[in-house]
Amino acid sequence: MSGNGVNVFYGEKQALFDVDLNIYENQVISLIGPSGCGKSTFLRCLNRMNDTIDVCKVTGKIVLDEDDIYDKNIDVVELRARVGMVFQKPNPFPKSIYENVAYGPRIHGMTRTKDELDDLVTSSLRRAGLWEEVKDRLDQPGTGLSGGQQQRLCIARAIATQPEVLLMDEPCSALDPIATAIIEELIDELRANFTIVIVTHSMQQAARVSQKTAFFHLGKLIEEGPTDQIFTNPINKKTQDYITGRIG
């Protein structure tokens, strides 16, 4: 997936300026930068989540495989199945654990029989590292799980539609250190099957989970590259200032 010359405006205010970024398959890329620099705005462009904000206008081109995702013929519901999203605060539906995961495959007609749907729910919960903890209570409400379990349920829900790309907007910010460590391990495992874009405020987290890192500042993509290089040998002075704590 890639963004080319992406600009985003909220009314008169421009939030992103001419961003070019390639997102490579089966890698985790972290978007980092000080508060308000446009990380979440860019993330939300990738599955047209910004469409839900009236005053928001996106220009430029974002391509998934060969498809321009802002083309008028793109079905946005289908796009969001191909580019799934996990939010900052776990937000399971007020439904059973099973139904949370079965919802997407059902509305997208991905399975033909109940057995197939059961298999998909099971495999999604397994991949999200939650199966062992919930297999005996699939009919209980998702909202009854712990915060970390709820976030893994949301990950299971997002991967149940077999997306190509998974977007994560500060997925651990509402979690304790143990739940965070579990999610970070999971992100590393999921990389085998999905491309992951994660917004994080934690440079330690970016260093732990991602192969690529992109640094944003005041709406501009300042620098991107292999995570090791960004954190040990950044080219741009602004990146250096950020990673050493001088800005942000």
Ligand SMILES: Nc1ncnc2c1ncn2[C@@H]1O[C@H](COP(=O)(O)OP(=O)(O)OP(=O)(O)O)[C@@H](O)[C@H]1O
């Ligand atoms: N719905 C909105 N309406 C108007 N302006 C917005 C909206 N969402 C974001 N902005 C503005 O766009 C800019 C970028 O915001 P964005 O949330 O993308 O930054 P961020 O880097 O993700 O910040 P944070 O780390 O604090 O979440 C900010 O100036 C913000 O105030």
